[in-house]
Amino acid sequence: MLETMAGAGTSMVGSVLLFTVILSLQQVYRGKLASSELFTILGGFTSSLLFLLSLTFIGNFQESSGMKSSWGAVILAEIIALIAASTVHRVCITTCFLFSAGILYEMNKISGYMFSKAESKSKRH
Secondary structure: OHHHHHHHHHHHHHHHHHHHHHHHHHHHOHHHHOOOHHHHHHHHHHHHHHHHHHHHHHHHHHHHHOOOOOHHHHHHHHHHHHHHHHOOOHHHHHHHHHHHHHHHHHHHHHHHHHHHHHHHHHHHO
């Protein structure tokens, strides 16, 4: 239990630091990100990274607090990312949502794989 708490705390700090750096850079360069179609898509992608980092923070916070993660964490993280995307360009909102859906799908696949792998290890012992 103590090992997971240390891992969750480290992950929380790392995700907050990366979130702050990405959000700051996104705001500094929001004029550039809104200047062309390609940069607007990039703005949506950077906002979806904010989704990933905020979801990581919220999930680890819930784990360290003893709460069970739910869809509420996903919705809250998505709202945070979409608000950040809306400060750059309105098209960034759409691309952020699409990239976030892809990230969530891949995260679900990876966690399912890791869970089944851990479950098969525990059955062997």
